[in-house]
Amino acid sequence: MAERAGTVDQNLIAANAQHRYGVRHDDLPLSCPMPGMYLWNSHPRVYLPIEETGEAKCPYCGAQFVLDDTAQQTDDPAAFKQ
Numbered sequence: 001m002a003e004r005a006g007t008v009d010q011n012l013i014a015a016n017a018q019h020r021y022g023v024r025h026d027d028l029p030l031s032c033p034m035p036g037m038y039l040w041n042s043h044p045r046v047y048l049p050i051e052e053t054g055e056a057k058c059p060y061c062g063a064q065f066v067l068d069d070t071a072q073q074t075d076d077p078a079a080f081k082q
Helices: none
Strands: 020-023 030-032 046-048 055-057 064-067
Touching: none
Parallel strands: 020 064
Antiparallel strands: 030 046, 055 064
């Protein structure tokens, strides 16, 4: 049986748990919720244009994203802990 994304036995973080996220160029294209987040309690995935200004805001949850190549990779759940 294939693994499903967002099952309780995976080490993922809650979607939209913060209001500001640092995003690396390696993480592009940017979507909210991001990879590494549980999806079951979140809004539909939306892709956000961040390349031109270095900032983007999700129209669903209001999360703000800033390009920051010193941020942890977004597939690492520790990247989202406050």
